Amino acid sequence: MSAAAATVTSSTTGGCEDRPVLRERGQHSVFCGLTGVVWLHRKIQDAFFLVVGSRTCAHLLQSAAGVMIFAEPRFGTAIIDDRDLAGLADANDELDRVVTQLLERRPDIKLLFLVGSCPSEVIKLDLSRAALRLNRQFAPGVRVLSYSGSGIETTFTQGEDACLASMVPVLPQTDASQLLVVGALADVVEDQFARLFAAMGIANVRFLPPRNSGDLPPVGAATQYLLAQPFLADTARALEQRGATRIAAPFPLGVEGTTLWLQAAADAFGIDPTRVRAATDMPRERGKRALANYRDRLAGKRMFLFPDSQLEIPLARFVSRELGMQVIEAGTPYLHRAHMADELALLPAGIQVSEGQDVERQLDRCRDARPDITVCGLGLANPLEAEGLTTKWSIELLFTPVQGYDQAGDLAELFARPLVRRTRLAV
Amino acid sequence: MKLTLWTYEGPPHVGAMRVATAMEGLHYVLHAPQGDTYADLLFTMIERQSKRPPVTYTTFQARDLGGDTAELFKTAAREAYERFRPQALLVGASCTAELIQDDPGGLARAVALPIPVVPVELPSYQKKENWGSAETFYQLVRAFAGPQAPKPGTQRAPRPAGQRPRCNLLGPTALGFRHRDDVSEITGLLDRMGIDVHVVAPLGATPADLATLGEADFNVVLYPETGMPAAQWLLRTFQQPVVKTVPIGIGATRDFIAEVAGIAGVDATAVLEADDSRLPWYSRSVDSTYLTGKRVFIFGDATHAVAAARIAAEELGFTVVGLGTYSREFAREVREAAARYGVEATITDDYLEVEAAIAAQHPELVLGTQMERHIAKRLGIPCAVISAPVHVQDFPARYSPQMGFEGANVIFDTWVHPLMMGLEEHLLHMFRDDAEFKDEAGASHLGSHAASRPVEATPEAPEPVMVAERSVAWDPAAEKELKKIPFFVRGKARRNTETFASDRGIATITVDTLYDAKAHFGR
């Protein structure tokens, strides 16, 4: 956090353009990777996420899950206490005991993730070894995997990346040609994409993560994978180790993003362009009509995005190109140049991209810019509203179906609603 | 290692944040990884605070470990001072930083800031949120009031003639259950008794205010969970007497007035006579007879749980069937209270245990935290919230104290509201086949919301806790007759009948067994 030295403006090299990026290192105001558990446990219906951490980790999960108190949530925390800190052999025995107790109570669990945290990493509790050990014990009924969602290693959505990456080594092998769509999507969005790919003539399409652990998609040298989310660096690397190749594309946010994303897959599979158009014309036009409803309200409005989910650059691209908004700054906790290359190529010049965070300085910039709408985390939203700025909580972008043609309008609406509300209120 | 699904309390540094956020002119530099910044949302979202908590997190990463986390901390402390210019800095570590042993206190001193630095060490792997608040407040009080302490053995100077007695109100924090409203209610009550409030702390106090705590004549501890260690230190150091009665409920408020009057040397007769709370009359009015003997299960922090039990038993005529707390530090007090009502105290921070205890008791009303609200919703039992932790809807816009006479009014309304109204309950008993009175129907004034109760939340659905006892069978006619009993007492009826049958060696329960048991146990 050394003040001046931490802020450097660098130029990208090897990307498709030279865009200055503001790099900052100061206080981050972002959740850690544990947060991914909140949506992943809903996505994979027979999985349980056991965080091995502290009371803080348990409290974070509970606070991020907000009002969603489930009768029997499929996540929990094995809280490390003083006795575990005394000796490591002890902590492993304790973990085995907690897992045994959990699996006895929850016979519906078929896939167990041991999720590492800052404390488990600092005390060097080896969860990958624990997973191997427990796997032997509980196979074949339950598979045990491990990944880290710790705040010292992962930021918010990187937890999903780590989770999916941990699944890649256990995916079955296939030599068949197939499309693998990677990144958790709302079930409804996944179904829409599956229909579109089928209509386009891509026969063999699988999704990672699956909705059920018994339905793990296979992978192999004839697999081409398409990222549905922009934060999956480790998962991509692991898939490539299994021989899969990435289909480069922007992300399926907005009509344009969705079209280019589908098109990239079609090209990779040598689909005839007329067939692609036949499959996508109708939903694309529908998506455009939905966006038109919001374009009037949003065009010309100025937006500032705090770093949070790594969705910021695709979002900035969408709102500026399809809604006519003016983005002042698009912050991202981490900039993956290769995965973001197609997005950056589309992103209008003049948008300041920033990587990392020094939240106080960023707040200064935001206040100076007085944007019409600020996309930020839950900790900042109300204080900024109290200062007269209109905000949108970024976590909603993860909890709402926003990808694809039929959600493009919903995505625009997420930004329109706070502005509309402002104009309605006379208090 | 303990498996935890939901927690009643956060880690102790969140307790420290509750103190820092409540105060003015104090800034907290917390050595912690980035994920720990989630705690901001507790204040900005749940409590709807319009300001960020005055907390700077160092947000160290894996690559900083083994290298310069200490330097990171020093930079954070220096920059926080320069940006926020607080009167004092509070410094400490979260659970992860505790493991890397950087000594925030020593590091902050090395920065040589021109303001006082108060280090707090909060053992994250042993202690929890309320303890963290209490310890932090105690350390702050010692740090700022300490230099003002008289020499040991010095007598307190008598209050100058004609000057109203003064007291401090200790314990209210950010994120507390109705703390802000309680403070104004009790401040008003004390004013009517001729007593001034000198400092309220931590809520609204500055470090400079803490330095003057010793000037008051006595201390009132509103929330022992957070305020008692500081009050005890002030008693030892400044010989300030401590008022220990927590004024929640009519009886406790009257006891509080008497205790305060004794310590302050004022005559409280007029204030006691002017008590215009509506709770006593509402409770005596005939409509409230239907409240008689309602079985109530109570769980919360120790202060609110114990107070609720007294109100339930003495002021509303309920029957306390369960009493418990997650505040292990106050287990003794809660056990004593439970003994007064003839129940076993539930002392646990495992919400599954609380759920099992509630399911086993078949209460007609649950008074608890947001966790019990969810448990009660699942079991189809009416519920009112009486204690932290609470969710955003329990920070109401309107004035709703728990303490004092107005607090008692609020409590009457809040607890009675989820229940069926008197005649409605009778009609439900009489006309079981009326479509509108089917089991899913909740209290009519609660609309469709209450109607969403699970149809067979009460023991028709197999109940894990009861399985072992199910040695008797029900014949179909008896089973059908049982269904004619409204859902909110059916669980009790089933249990009583089964106990009755197994005590008498009856293998199959018939319609007659059901009524025999009813005659035996009564309503």
Ligand code: SF4
């Ligand atoms: S940042 Fe680390 S300690 Fe904090 S909640 Fe996340 S994993 Fe747990």
